[in-house]
Structure formats: structure tokens, C-alpha cells
Amino acid sequence: MGDKIIELKNISKQFPGVLANDNINLEIDKGEIHAIIGENGAGKSTLMNTLYGLFEPTSGEIYIDGNKVRFLSPLDAIKHKIGMVHQHFMLVPSFTVAENIVLGIEPRKNKLFINKDEAIKITEDLSKTYGLYVDPRQKVETISVGIQQRIEILKVLHKGADILILDEPTAVLTPQETQELFSIVRNLVDNLGKTVIIITHKLQEVLQLSDRVSVMRQGKMIGTLNTKEANEQILAEMMVGREVLFDKLERKEVPHKEILKVQNIKAKDNRGLMIIKDISLNLKSGEVLGIAGIEGxxxxxxxxxxxxxxSLEDGDIIVNDVSLINSTPKEIRNASIAHVPEDRxxxxxxxxxxxxENILMGSQYNEEYTKIKIQLNNKKIKKRAKDLIKKFDIRTPSEDVLIGNLSGGNMQKVVIAREFSFNTEILIIAQPTRGVDIGAIEFIHEQIIEKRNQGAAILLVSADLDEIFRLSDRILTIYEGRITGEFKQGDITKKEIGLYMTGRNKSELGGGIGEEING
Amino acid sequence: MKKLMGKQRSEYFISLFLSIFASLLIGVLIMVINGKNPIVGYSALVTGSFGSTYNIATTFAKTVPLVLTGLGTAIAFRAGIFNVGGEGQLYLGGFAAAYIGITFTKLPPMIGIPLAILAGAVAGAAYGYIPAILKVKYKVDEVITTIMLNTVAALFTGYLVNHPFATTQGKMGATEIIAEQYQFSKLIKLSTLNTSIFYMAAIALIIYYLMEKTSFGYELKMTGQNSQFARYGGINDKKQMIVAMLISGGLCGMAGVFEVLGVHYRFLQNISPGYAFDGMLIALIVKNNPIGIILMSIFFGALKTGSISMENATGIPSELVLVIQSIIILFIAGEAGFKNIYKNWRLKKSSERKVGEENA
Amino acid sequence: MKKRIIALALVAILVSATLIGCGSDSGTVSGEGTKVGLVLAGGLGDRSFYDSANEGVEEAKEKLGIDFKVYECRNDPSLYNDQMVQASQYADIVAVVGHEFGDLILEIPTEFPEVHYIYVDSEIEGIDNVTTVSYAENEGSFLAGALAAMLTTDTSIEGMNADKKIGMVGGMDIPVIRNFLVGYEAGAKYIDPDMEVIPLFAEDFEDPAKGKESATVLYDRGADIVFAVAGKTGEGVFEAAKELDRYAIGVDTDQRYINPESIVASMVKRVGKSIYEVIEIVENGDIEPGKVVYYGLSQDGVGMGYGTDDMVQYATEEMKAELEDIKTKIVSGEIEVPAGK
Incomplete structure (x- = not known):
């Protein structure tokens, strides 16, 4: 440790309208795990894509091992032994693991045909060398996300990378898979002499894994710390630029009344496979019911x-004693269910x-916003939009701005503003803070709890366990289309819940699910 | 309205005018290469389209079918369904009107004319319903079906006018002349401009209101922009698409009606020289804006009228105008790309300037 | 969506780029002579009807010193009115060619009383400034039918079978074309009463593909010679003849030059000659108002064309002599040719 393997000097990157990187200086030591953290849009990915040769910086210089380099494409970066594992995997689903790993530098028979045996051998050797087990003959489409990530890492190592950039590697992983990834990374660095740069916005992971951490905010480099000297509070403040207050959500005691009852439902996915095998749940007013599970x-x-x-294959959904089977989305909205969808x-x-116009959706035939029933009353529509923009702190010059020009956080606030303004008894909220910056996360969480305190029944689905734990009064775990556990807030740890999320509860915990659900 | 003219709007207008300007410049180039004087050419084009009452009337006569087919395509585009079948809907609509006009010769105009218009609209709408239902129910690409149905309609009406409905004068690709009370009167001597322009104005007003002012128009637009969002928001997106296609077909059908009742007084084989395609291009250029469609239709009508005069006066082929129209489309289609190129160029300039200042 | 737009635009450009290639030179402007406007429903370059009309005004320019312009409508119905009006505004004499103008010829001339109109292929009378020209297509076609009948059974010619069948591809089933058919049939039966004539109508004067299709059907049915009476559509007939090693008879102009191997002769309908002659009469001030001018064999308005001497001649000297004999008989009235219009 101690040798500078990468030096970025005064890197700036200008995109139309945005200065994504503003005069950034960064040094990476050989053999360290260096975390780069920042909110969405802070410029971390841009910086790393620049280092990987995807973008050319508008100005500034890159040094590798003390030599000035210029990367025009990722190929140049790979020549300098830099490899990147992207957040979204770039694997060919119909290929085998081995075929994916050798893709682009395939061993050949007679210069023309892929030598599959050789590819399998290469994969097995790589597996052994780096202690990352994969089955070379398996097709990628049949394997889990965690293993797919391993393949991505192996692919990069196969190309000879000594420096690995991992972009948000834990976003799609379960807590268990995350821990496995961390031990893999540790092993690569400690025993095999690699250097790892990890981009993330999860503070706990930074503290657990990295040697040093650099914090970015709004395109600028705020500073680099030794991880030992950092804690969550310090990093969060550096990221947001002000004091961040966590865990000050105030819960009021509200009377509960059962509103939504889901009874033994079954449903198929888009491919026609039964994905919901048997789910029953109930939802009461004044509570947040969190559903924890791995996506899919x-x-x-x-x-x-x-x-x-x-459409439902079987079972029943009852809201206030009325069945909603075969109801259209419109009828369901009218039955007092609002919905914040997972993909805004x-x-x-x-x-x-x-x-x-986006805020109008769902109210276009509402008498309040129409004249003579069919003509839109733009004055009132815009007035409502203005009010909501103010109330939900949506950062925009006016209500006429196109949604596409807003940041992720502001887009999400538009959705939440619209859905919350219907004042429905039931709110179904999915991934409310995905891709949203910390400031907005806080705000959205407060809004959700406020709704709960006002007596709304809230069903929360999130892939972010922290979020589930922070907001829920009650947590259900879901695995392969079934509910595998039910817990009260505070009765279970994140680690334990991870087991329920992977269906391992029965054997490893031994407890009967039935008891817990009834309890 | 004025508030809507935000930044996006003005950017669009700038690129539209630049596109038109650039295509006219390319027109200059083509004329020069062919040894023609572009000033003479363009002045002939302008006088040919607006030089006299007759010329202006002819320009507006050409505008009528363009506005109707333009609005027709636009309303389908709004709902996210790509109706390339306006031509076929026009043919059937026109034939339906002619059928009424030659069959019910005793009806008073008060009943006969609305009946003929309605018949044309229904024929066009029904013909639009086929690809709509195929798309919504069976996910068959409407571009392919509508294009094929165009050919079917042209051949089918071609058969009708040459066989069962051929005139007694011979099988010359035309029906009998429609009864007198169906014939719209011409407004300006010698030109084909007729009272159908008033019908067109009323229809355009209704469509504008429908598209821009009503809840229905809003639902249409949302369906076209993001059908999943529409469904999520409680809109029946499939119904919207079908309704949009019915209106679209109806409008194109009416374009055919007015060609028959207003211009030719009979249905002709090849009655449309591709009005619906021009209407589609117009809708694309102005991004389905109803007011834009009217203005752009006048522009296209003027180009068409003027180009003929230009050819007659100067020998510059009228096809030059097709090139100009196509280039406008190409520029508009590439608008986003050009905008980015321009922005990048400006960025580069400004950053170079910055660097220069720093070095100084 | 965007990709589709770009694709459509590219197609549009390609189409228009090909169109611009065939833009025409429409006449010239010079001097102070009488101005003649030639209005065509279709376009020049059909090597048939419209080109023949154009030859007439070219000749008038050369011999009478007139100026002329051609107004092509390219079969776009929306231009029929405009082009006729523009021609009327420009010219002193307007020659109108195409049955498509049947409605307009009754209206527009009354708005331009000082302009004289020549309308070919029609027999309208009573409009003072309209002279219509009617051709005895039946007489010329009688000769064509006779020649076809002589050749079709001559198996010494490669590709001819012994069947007594000949065919005709008509542009549209309209009176003018019927007139061709009636004469053609009568001529064939004059040579051999057992001769069978099979007509087909392509329903288009501008589409060679339809012509080819129709001719192929006729050849399949055993006709070795097909009379193409369909303007530009006829070019498809010639193509089919060439590809299938069969024979065709051309129309309007002497079309043998297109492909002398398969076009045995042409029935020329001298539209150009008649237009030239009517222009000349109008120029001389001798025109009778509102009359029909007839062009038959006796006026040399129709006849046979055998191409030039360097072409292979399927019609032998004897055949030509016999046709000449028939012609004399028709002119003298000895043979009465039925009419189809």
C-alpha cells in the first residue's frame, strides 16, 4: 500500500447544461478498497466512466502508475488493466457462463469456431484462481443475480484487470449476497493484489468494507477520509452538505381498522408462469405494512x-367489505386506493x-377540474399543481416544465404529490425512494409517516431493507410468491429477515411460519 | 396559450423555421445546378400560389384535404397509433359519398349532403377500425396493415368504378356525376375552391377543441405518450386507441367526401394524389398540433399550387417541391440530433473561450 | 416513432429524387407568335398517345412559327382543372388530350371565349370555341386486325401457333377503345371468319405492369399477337411479348422502334397530325365554330406503320399490298367498317 496507482488531476466533464464533474482530484493507492460515495447526480458514475474511457473529460489529466494517459474508449482502459463492473449487468442471457466470460476474446478453433472446451477450462481456472465458484456450463438466464455479478467480476479479471471499478454492486443483492461479495472483494485485494474502487451510496457498506472513502457532492470532490476515522453521521453530512437527521420520524398512535383483505390470491407473470402462488394479507388504517423481499x-x-x-387467477381482494375482483384500475382508484408505482x-x-398534466392524471373527469363535464378547467388544474409543487417542495421553475427535465427525486415527488393528494384510505407505495437523493428521501419518508398518522392504510414494497425497517409498523417477507414471515417492528433484525427473504426460514430457523403470522 | 410557448416551444419553432429555410436553400442549389435562376423560380412559386385571387383560391382548395387528413393522422398519432392508412380511408369515404350522390338523387340537399358526409365518415372510420382492432387485440403492427389496406381500398374502388358503378359513357375509371343538389358550389371562378372549406373549418375547430381542451383529448395524449401510465391512471388505453382510429378514419373519409362533392362531382379512380400521405407528413412536421396542421397545410397547398405555376413558367420541374418537403421532414425528424450538435458546439466554443481566458 | 419518421422521410426523398430525374422540358418561350398550350392528362414519354400529340405542336412550331407550352397533369386529378386554366390563361389555342377532361371541356372554354380549344377523341358539338377531333380508330384497327389474322397462323414465324386467336389489351373500356376493338375484330374476321379475338382491359393508361399482366394472360390463352391499345400501359405488353417470344402490335405512333423483334407493326393514330392541322386552320381563320373534325383512313388520320426498312419485316410485301387493297376498299366504301362509338 502507499503507491499511487491512479491519479486524476483537475478532471472536469461538461454535459449540455450540467457540469457533471467540476475540477476533481483523486488519488487511488495500489491495493486498497476505495469507496466513492455521493448522492444520485453527484457525479460519481461520470467520474468512473471517465476513468474507464467511456467519456473523454472536458479538461484534466489522468495518470496511471505516474504516466499520463488518454483514454478514448474502454479498450484503452482495459490495456491499462482497468476494468469496470456496471450496475446493470451486460451478460447475454442465452449464453453459458463460460461463453459470457470469454465473450470478445474467445479462444478459437481454426481461427473461426469458438473453442467451447477451452472456454470452459479458462472459466474453471479463473474460478479456482480467484476463489469464485461458478458453473461454466450453466446458462446465464437460469442463474441468480448474485452469481451473475460474480460472472461480471470474472469477466473483468479474465481481461487482465488489476483495478476493478464496481458501480453500485450491492443494489440488487440480498444482505447475504452482499456479505459474500464483500468477502470476495476483500480476498481480491488482500491476497491477490488487486485494487478496487467501489461506487455506492450506502454508508454502512462503506464503513464495513473500504479502506478509504472519497465523498462527492454536486460534481465536486468534497474530501477523502480514512474509513477508520469516518462514521455515518460525518459521511452523510459531507454528502448532503448539511446536518442530516435520521430516525426522527414521529409515530402517533392511531386507531386501527381493517380496510384491505387479500385472500389466497394467485396470479401469473407476463410469461404466463404462476408467480403469486398463495398470498393472504390484511391491511389496517393507521399502519405501514412493509413487504420485504428480493425483487422478482x-x-x-x-x-x-x-x-x-x-388479472387474478384465484382468490379475492376485499376493500371495506366489497370485492374488487375484475374491477378496472379506474374503479379501484374510485374505491379509494392510490398507488405510487415502482418504476416512475x-x-x-x-x-x-x-x-x-402529470398531476392531472386520475382527476381528468373530476368535476372540480372540468367545465361542462368534458372540458378541462386549466386554471384550476394549474392552481392545484402549483399548490402541490409548493407543498411537496418540487424544485421547478413552473408547472409547465416537462417531467423529463426534472431530476429523479423531483419526478418522484410529483408522483407522490399526485397520489397523496387523492386522500385515499389506502396507499400502495412501491420503491418510493429508488434513485432519489438523501434530502428527498427524508422528505418522502416524513410524508409517508404523516399519511400514516392521519389514518391511511399503507402497503409499502421496497427492496431497501433500511427503508422497510424505518417506516413499517409490521413487516411481511415474500419469497417465490408466498408470504414467508410476519413480524412486528423491532421484533427482528435485518440479518434474520434476509433468511426469510431467501426462503431459508424453515430449515435454518426452525420456527413455524404459521405461528409467526398469527402472532 | 401564450404561457405554453415555453422554451421547448420556441426551440421547436426555431428549428422548424431553420428546417424550412435550409430546405429552400437546398432548392436554390438544385435550381442552380440545373442552370435555372432560383430568384425567378421562387418568385414564380410565390406568385403561382398567392399572386391572384384565382391562385390564392387554388391554394386553399388544395388545403382542404390536407387539413382533414392531417388532423386525422394527428389524432391517431396522439393516441400512439400510426395511421398510415389515410389514403385508403379517403378512397372509401369518397366512394361512399359518391354512392349516396348517385343513388339518392331525390333527397333534398338539407338531408342528402349530411347523409353523404356521414356515409363517407362512417366508411373511413370503419376502414380504420380494422387495423385498430388488429393492433389492440392481436398486436398486429398497424403500420403494415394500414399500408396494405391502402392498396386494397384503391383496387377495390378501382373495380367498383370500372364495373358495377361505371358511367354509361364507358368504363373510364369514374362513377356517374352526383345529383345536382349534392354538388357544392365553387367560390371563386375557375378555381376548384368550394364551400367544403367551411365544413373543413368547422370540423377543424371541433377537432382542435377535442384534442386540446377536453378530458378526452388529455386521455388520448397520455395514452400516446405512455400507455402504461394511462392504464395505471385509470384510462382504458385500448378503447382510446380504437376511438382515435375511428375519428382518424372518419376525418380521412371526409377528405374523400369533399373531393367528390366539392371538386370532381364524381368519384374517380386515383382520386387522391396522395393527400393522406401529405397530411401525415404535415402532422409529423408540426408534431400533431392542430393549429400547426392548418398553417402547414396552407404552406403545402401553396407549394403544390405554386410548383405547377413555376414549372409552367420557368420549366423548373414541380418535383422540386417534393424534395423541399422531404428535406423539411428529414430536418424535423433529426431535430433533437441537430439541437444536440448545436448545443455541443456552443459548449465547446464557450469552454474554449474559458480556457483561452485562463491561459491569457 | 422517431425511427419510423426518419425511415418515411428517407423513402419520400428517394421517391422524389427519382421523380425529379424525369422532369420535362416543357416547351420554350420566344417570339411573338401564336401561343399554343398542350394539356395532357398524363405525361410525356409514353411513346404513344401523348407523345404523338406533342409531335403535332412541335410541327406547328416549326412550320407555323407558334410558341407552345406543355401542361402535364401526370394523372393527378387535382391538377386537371388547374392545368387547363393555366393553359387557357397563357395560350391562344389550347389542345386538350385525354378523356379525363370530359367534364371540364364543357365548363372552362365558356370562361375563355377568346381562346380556341382543340379536344381530341371526342365528338362534342355546339361550343363555339371548341373543335373536337374524332378518329376512325375502327378503320385503322381493321387493317391491324387483318394483318394480325394473316400472321397468327403463319407457323413459319418462330413463336406462332396455328390457333386462330389474336388478342388486344385496352387501356380502359371506354368508347374510344371500343372503337379500336370493333374494327380490329372486323378486320380479323374479314381475313378469316373463324378468327377469335380476345380483348382484355388493363383499366389504366399509365401502368406497364398491368399491361404486362394482361398480355401474359392473353399469350397463355393462345393468342400470339396482341394489339396494345393502352398508352404507356402498352409498354408492358411489349415487354411480355419480348420475354415470352410472342408478338405485339403498337398503337398511336409507329412504335416498332421500341422492339422491332416483337412488335410486328403499329396502328398509327395521327393525333399530332390532326392537332397540327387544326392549329393551322385556326391560324388561317377558317375554323367553323363548334364542329367535329373527323380523321379516318381517307384523311390519313389513321393507318399502319411498318417501321423503317432496316427492321426485320414480318409483314410481307404481299400482305402489305393486300392491306393497301383493303384500305382502298374502305375509303371507297366497298368495305363498311362497324363503329364502336
Missing amino acids: NGQSELIEVLTGLR LAMGLSKDASIY
Whole structure:
């Protein structure tokens, strides 16, 4: 340790309208795990993409081992032994593990045909060398996200990388998989002489894994610390630029009344496979019911079923003693269910429409916003939009701005403003803070708890366990289309819940699920 | 309205005018290469389209079918359905009107004309319903079906006018002349401009109101922009698409009606020289804005009228105008790309300047 | 969406780029002579009807010193009115070519009383400033039918079978074309009463593809010679003849030059000659108002064209002599040719 392997000097990167990196200086030592943290849009990914040769910096210089280099493409970066594992995996699902690993530098027979045996051998050797077990013959489409990430890492190592950049590597992993990843990374650095740069916004992971940490904010480098000297509070303040107050959500005692009852429902996914196998739950007013689970275990479909966007195969959904089976999304909205969808751009908004048009969705035939029933009353519509922009602190010059021009956090606030303004008895909220910066997360969490305190029944689905733990009064775990556990706030740790999320509860914890659900 | 003219709008207007300007410049280039004087050419184009009452009337006569087919395509585009079948809907609409006009010769105009218009609109709408239902129910790409149905309609009406409905004068690709009370009167001597322009104005007003002012128009727009969002918000997106296609087909059908009742007084084989395609281009250029469609239709009508005069007066082929129109489209389609190029260029300039200042 | 727009725009540009290539030179402007406007429903370059009309005004320019302009409508119905009005505004004499103008010729001339109109292929009378020209297509076609009948059974010519069948591809089933058919049939039966004539109508004067399709059907049915009476559509007939090693008869102009191997002769309808002659009469001030001018064999308005001497001649000297004999008989009235219009 101690040798500077990478030096970035005065790097700036200008995008149309945004200075994504502003005069950044950064040094990476050989053999360290260096974390780069910052909110969304702080410029971390831009900086790393510049180092990986995807962007050319507008100005500034890059030194590798003390030599000035210029990267015009990732190929140049790879030549200098820099490799990157992106947040979204770039694997070919229909190829085997071995084929994916050798992709681009395939061993060949007769210069033309891929030598599959050789590819498998290469993969096995890599596996052994780095202690990362994979089955070379398996097809990528059949394997879990955690293993896919291993393949990505192996791919980069196979290309000869000594410096690995990992972009948000834990975003899609379970707590267990995260821990496995960390030990892999530790091993690469401590025993195999690699250097790792990890981009993240999860403070606990930084503290647990890294040797040093650099904090970015709004395109600027705020500072680099030895991790030993840092704590969550210090890092959060550096990231946000002001004091951040966690855990001051005030819960009021509110009377509970059962509003939503889901009884033994079954539903199919888009491929026609039964993804919700048997789910029952109930939701009471004045509570936040959190659903914890790894993505793809039926959460998305559960929400779609509840909001009328997907048809039920079996079972019943009852709101205030009325069955909602075969109801259209419109009827369900009228039955007092609002919905913050998991993917705001795919479902929650139209990015080509203005803020006020997006806020209008669902009220376009509301008498308050129409004249003579069919004509829109733009004055009132815009007035409401203005009020909500103010109330939800949406940062925009006016309500006429197109959604596509807003930041992720502000887009999410538009969705939340709209859905919360319906004042429904039930709120179904999915991934409310995904891709949202810390300041906005705080605000959104406060709004959710305020709704709860006002007596709304809230169903919260989130892949972020911290969020589930922070907001929920009650937590259900979901695995492969079934509820695997039910817990009161404070009765369970994150680590334990991870086991329920992976379906390992029965054997490893031994407890009967039935008891816990009834308890 | 004025408030809507935000930054995006003005940027769009700038790029639209630049596109038109650039394409006219390319027109100059083509004329020069062919040894023609572009000043003479363009002045012939302008006088040909606006030089006299007759010329202006002819320009507006050409505008009528363009506005209707333009609005028709726009309303379908708004809902996210790409109706390339306006031509076929126009043919069937026109034939339906002619059928009424030659069959119910005793009806008073008060009943006959609305009946003919309605028949044309229904025929066009019904013909638009086929690709709509195929798209919504069976996910068949509407671009392919509508294009193919265009050919079917042209051949089918071609058969009708040459066989069962051929005139007694011979099988010359035309029906009989429609009864007198169906014939719209011409407004300006010698030009084909007729009272259908008033119908067109009323229809355009209704469509504008529908698209821009109503809850229905809002739902249409949201469906087109993001159908998943629309469904999530309680809009029946499939119904919206079908309704949009029915209105679209109806409008294109009416364009055919007015060609028959207003211009030719009979249905002709090849009655449309591609009005619906021009209407589609217009809708694309102005991004489905109803007012823009009217203005751009006048522009296209003027180009078409003027180009003929230009050819007659100067020998510059009228096809030059097709090139100009196409280049406008290309520029508009590439608008985002050009905007980025321009922005990057400006950024580069400003950063170079900054660097220069620092070095100084 | 965006990709689709770009694709469509590119297609549009390609299409228009090909169109601009065939833009025409429409006449010239010079001097102070009488101005003639030639209005065509289709466009120049059909090597048939419209080109023949154009030859007439070219000749008038050369011999009478007139100026002329051609107004092509390219079969766009929205231009028929405009082009006719523009021609009327420009010219002193307007020659109108195409059955498509049947409605307009009754209206527009009344608005331009000082302009004289020549309308070919029509027999309208009573409009003072309109002279219509009617051709005895039946007489010329009688000769064509006779020649076809002589050749079709001559198996010494490669590709001819012994069947007594000949064909005709008409542009549209309209009176003018019927007139061709009736004469053609009568001529064939004059040579051999057992001769069978099969007509087909392409329903288009501008589409060679339809012509080819129709001709192929006729050849399949055993007709070795097909009379192409379809303007530009006829070019498809010639193509089919060439590809299938069969024979065709051209129309309007002497079309043998297009492909002398398969076009045995042409029935020329001298539209150009008639236009030239009517222009000349109008120029001399001798025109009778509102009359029909007839062009038959006796006026040399129709006849046979055998191409030039360097072409292979399928029609032997004897055949030509016999046709000449028939012609004399028709002119003298000895043979009465039925009419189809």
C-alpha cells in the first residue's frame, strides 16, 4: 500500500447544461478498497466512466502508475488493466457462463469456431484462481443475480484487470449476497493484489468494507477520509452538505381498522408462469405494512393485482367489505386506493408531458377540474399543481416544465404529490425512494409517516431493507410468491429477515411460519 | 396559450423555421445546378400560389384535404397509433359519398349532403377500425396493415368504378356525376375552391377543441405518450386507441367526401394524389398540433399550387417541391440530433473561450 | 416513432429524387407568335398517345412559327382543372388530350371565349370555341386486325401457333377503345371468319405492369399477337411479348422502334397530325365554330406503320399490298367498317 496507482488531476466533464464533474482530484493507492460515495447526480458514475474511457473529460489529466494517459474508449482502459463492473449487468442471457466470460476474446478453433472446451477450462481456472465458484456450463438466464455479478467480476479479471471499478454492486443483492461479495472483494485485494474502487451510496457498506472513502457532492470532490476515522453521521453530512437527521420520524398512535383483505390470491407473470402462488394479507388504517423481499418474488405482480393492472387467477381482494375482483384500475382508484408505482418513468409519469398534466392524471373527469363535464378547467388544474409543487417542495421553475427535465427525486415527488393528494384510505407505495437523493428521501419518508398518522392504510414494497425497517409498523417477507414471515417492528433484525427473504426460514430457523403470522 | 410557448416551444419553432429555410436553400442549389435562376423560380412559386385571387383560391382548395387528413393522422398519432392508412380511408369515404350522390338523387340537399358526409365518415372510420382492432387485440403492427389496406381500398374502388358503378359513357375509371343538389358550389371562378372549406373549418375547430381542451383529448395524449401510465391512471388505453382510429378514419373519409362533392362531382379512380400521405407528413412536421396542421397545410397547398405555376413558367420541374418537403421532414425528424450538435458546439466554443481566458 | 419518421422521410426523398430525374422540358418561350398550350392528362414519354400529340405542336412550331407550352397533369386529378386554366390563361389555342377532361371541356372554354380549344377523341358539338377531333380508330384497327389474322397462323414465324386467336389489351373500356376493338375484330374476321379475338382491359393508361399482366394472360390463352391499345400501359405488353417470344402490335405512333423483334407493326393514330392541322386552320381563320373534325383512313388520320426498312419485316410485301387493297376498299366504301362509338 502507499503507491499511487491512479491519479486524476483537475478532471472536469461538461454535459449540455450540467457540469457533471467540476475540477476533481483523486488519488487511488495500489491495493486498497476505495469507496466513492455521493448522492444520485453527484457525479460519481461520470467520474468512473471517465476513468474507464467511456467519456473523454472536458479538461484534466489522468495518470496511471505516474504516466499520463488518454483514454478514448474502454479498450484503452482495459490495456491499462482497468476494468469496470456496471450496475446493470451486460451478460447475454442465452449464453453459458463460460461463453459470457470469454465473450470478445474467445479462444478459437481454426481461427473461426469458438473453442467451447477451452472456454470452459479458462472459466474453471479463473474460478479456482480467484476463489469464485461458478458453473461454466450453466446458462446465464437460469442463474441468480448474485452469481451473475460474480460472472461480471470474472469477466473483468479474465481481461487482465488489476483495478476493478464496481458501480453500485450491492443494489440488487440480498444482505447475504452482499456479505459474500464483500468477502470476495476483500480476498481480491488482500491476497491477490488487486485494487478496487467501489461506487455506492450506502454508508454502512462503506464503513464495513473500504479502506478509504472519497465523498462527492454536486460534481465536486468534497474530501477523502480514512474509513477508520469516518462514521455515518460525518459521511452523510459531507454528502448532503448539511446536518442530516435520521430516525426522527414521529409515530402517533392511531386507531386501527381493517380496510384491505387479500385472500389466497394467485396470479401469473407476463410469461404466463404462476408467480403469486398463495398470498393472504390484511391491511389496517393507521399502519405501514412493509413487504420485504428480493425483487422478482412476486412483489411487482402483487401490486399490479391490487391496483387492477393484472388479472387474478384465484382468490379475492376485499376493500371495506366489497370485492374488487375484475374491477378496472379506474374503479379501484374510485374505491379509494392510490398507488405510487415502482418504476416512475415506466408507469407513474409521462416524461413528455408537463408537471401539471402529470398531476392531472386520475382527476381528468373530476368535476372540480372540468367545465361542462368534458372540458378541462386549466386554471384550476394549474392552481392545484402549483399548490402541490409548493407543498411537496418540487424544485421547478413552473408547472409547465416537462417531467423529463426534472431530476429523479423531483419526478418522484410529483408522483407522490399526485397520489397523496387523492386522500385515499389506502396507499400502495412501491420503491418510493429508488434513485432519489438523501434530502428527498427524508422528505418522502416524513410524508409517508404523516399519511400514516392521519389514518391511511399503507402497503409499502421496497427492496431497501433500511427503508422497510424505518417506516413499517409490521413487516411481511415474500419469497417465490408466498408470504414467508410476519413480524412486528423491532421484533427482528435485518440479518434474520434476509433468511426469510431467501426462503431459508424453515430449515435454518426452525420456527413455524404459521405461528409467526398469527402472532 | 401564450404561457405554453415555453422554451421547448420556441426551440421547436426555431428549428422548424431553420428546417424550412435550409430546405429552400437546398432548392436554390438544385435550381442552380440545373442552370435555372432560383430568384425567378421562387418568385414564380410565390406568385403561382398567392399572386391572384384565382391562385390564392387554388391554394386553399388544395388545403382542404390536407387539413382533414392531417388532423386525422394527428389524432391517431396522439393516441400512439400510426395511421398510415389515410389514403385508403379517403378512397372509401369518397366512394361512399359518391354512392349516396348517385343513388339518392331525390333527397333534398338539407338531408342528402349530411347523409353523404356521414356515409363517407362512417366508411373511413370503419376502414380504420380494422387495423385498430388488429393492433389492440392481436398486436398486429398497424403500420403494415394500414399500408396494405391502402392498396386494397384503391383496387377495390378501382373495380367498383370500372364495373358495377361505371358511367354509361364507358368504363373510364369514374362513377356517374352526383345529383345536382349534392354538388357544392365553387367560390371563386375557375378555381376548384368550394364551400367544403367551411365544413373543413368547422370540423377543424371541433377537432382542435377535442384534442386540446377536453378530458378526452388529455386521455388520448397520455395514452400516446405512455400507455402504461394511462392504464395505471385509470384510462382504458385500448378503447382510446380504437376511438382515435375511428375519428382518424372518419376525418380521412371526409377528405374523400369533399373531393367528390366539392371538386370532381364524381368519384374517380386515383382520386387522391396522395393527400393522406401529405397530411401525415404535415402532422409529423408540426408534431400533431392542430393549429400547426392548418398553417402547414396552407404552406403545402401553396407549394403544390405554386410548383405547377413555376414549372409552367420557368420549366423548373414541380418535383422540386417534393424534395423541399422531404428535406423539411428529414430536418424535423433529426431535430433533437441537430439541437444536440448545436448545443455541443456552443459548449465547446464557450469552454474554449474559458480556457483561452485562463491561459491569457 | 422517431425511427419510423426518419425511415418515411428517407423513402419520400428517394421517391422524389427519382421523380425529379424525369422532369420535362416543357416547351420554350420566344417570339411573338401564336401561343399554343398542350394539356395532357398524363405525361410525356409514353411513346404513344401523348407523345404523338406533342409531335403535332412541335410541327406547328416549326412550320407555323407558334410558341407552345406543355401542361402535364401526370394523372393527378387535382391538377386537371388547374392545368387547363393555366393553359387557357397563357395560350391562344389550347389542345386538350385525354378523356379525363370530359367534364371540364364543357365548363372552362365558356370562361375563355377568346381562346380556341382543340379536344381530341371526342365528338362534342355546339361550343363555339371548341373543335373536337374524332378518329376512325375502327378503320385503322381493321387493317391491324387483318394483318394480325394473316400472321397468327403463319407457323413459319418462330413463336406462332396455328390457333386462330389474336388478342388486344385496352387501356380502359371506354368508347374510344371500343372503337379500336370493333374494327380490329372486323378486320380479323374479314381475313378469316373463324378468327377469335380476345380483348382484355388493363383499366389504366399509365401502368406497364398491368399491361404486362394482361398480355401474359392473353399469350397463355393462345393468342400470339396482341394489339396494345393502352398508352404507356402498352409498354408492358411489349415487354411480355419480348420475354415470352410472342408478338405485339403498337398503337398511336409507329412504335416498332421500341422492339422491332416483337412488335410486328403499329396502328398509327395521327393525333399530332390532326392537332397540327387544326392549329393551322385556326391560324388561317377558317375554323367553323363548334364542329367535329373527323380523321379516318381517307384523311390519313389513321393507318399502319411498318417501321423503317432496316427492321426485320414480318409483314410481307404481299400482305402489305393486300392491306393497301383493303384500305382502298374502305375509303371507297366497298368495305363498311362497324363503329364502336
